[in-house]
Amino acid sequence: EAGVVQSPRYKIIEKKQPVAFWCNPISGHNTLYWYLQNLGQGPELLIRYENEEAVDDSQLPKDRFSAERLKGVDSTLKIQPAELGDSAVYLCASSRTSGGWDTQYFGPGTRLTVL
Amino acid sequence: GDSVTQMEGPVTLSEEAFLTINCTYTATGYPSLFWYVQYPGEGLQLLLKATKADDKGSNKGFEATYRKETTSFHLEKGSVQVSDSAVYFCALSESSNYQLIWGAGTKLIIKP
Numbered sequence: 001e002a003g004v005v006q007s008p009r010y011k012i013i014e015k016k017q018p019v020a021f022w023c024n025p026i027s028g029h030n031t032l033y034w035y036l037q038n039l040g041q042g043p044e045l046l047i048r049y050e051n052e053e054a055v056d057d058s059q060l061p062k063d064r065f066s067a068e069r070l071k072g073v074d075s076t077l078k079i080q081p082a083e084l085g086d087s088a089v090y091l092c093a094s095s096r097t098s099g100g101w102d103t104q105y106f107g108p109g110t111r112l113t114v115l
Numbered sequence: 116g117d118s119v120t121q122m123e124g125p126v127t128l129s130e131e132a133f134l135t136i137n138c139t140y141t142a143t144g145y146p147s148l149f150w151y152v153q154y155p156g157e158g159l160q161l162l163l164k165a166t167k168a169d170d171k172g173s174n175k176g177f178e179a180t181y182r183k184e185t186t187s188f189h190l191e192k193g194s195v196q197v198s199d200s201a202v203y204f205c206a207l208s209e210s211s212n213y214q215l216i217w218g219a220g221t222k223l224i225i226k227p
Contacts, residue, residue: 042217100208101147101166106159
């Protein structure tokens with residue numbers, strides 16, 4: 001079974017530029033998550049999807065961040081414009097259900113550097 | 116609210132030493148407990164989990180037992196290898212809530 005796929009793995013941009021990250025979850029997983037991870041810390045949830053619906057985006061900075069999950073499979077996370085403080089690793093995860101007992105499987109992440 | 120507390124790192128051990136990484140939690144309900152591992156430059160991988168009290172999760176020689184009476188889920192391994200060097204995260208999730216609550220992570224360094 002293929003894991004969660006993310007691209008690109010690394011991205012370097014200048015501040016005020018736009019950037020987008022792509023995620024393909026594990027086949028059959030209805031729930032998709034985007035996390036932000038700063039160096040030396042645990043992940044912080046940005047948004048959760050159930051199929052194509054964003055059911056929790058309370059932690060997403062909506063002035064500059066947006067996300068979509070068309071057709072309930074792949075997802076894209078966008079930042080526009082990027083700020084220096086956005087430098088971090090952006091992780092995508094998926095799970096079969098949204099139950100607390102269900103395992104979330106993580107992709108390798110996209111390391112963003114904003115100069 | 117719910118929280119997870121892990122022992123601070125880095126933890127430095129010699130190869131073949133016994134490992135314990137402490138994890139305690141506070142939760143209002145009956146959470147599931149997880150250990151994730153993050154190798155350098157990689158994403159998070161589930162190492163093991165336990166979904167109810169007294170369950171023992173195990174994988175790759177690592178073990179952790181869900182202790183409700185002490186609200187703990189300590190990670191142990193009898194003989195560590197250099198390849199075990201990574202950051203280990205303890206996390207919990209309430210049965211009624213998808214959200215993972217994470218510890219701060221413990222960096223493990225194994226010297227040959």
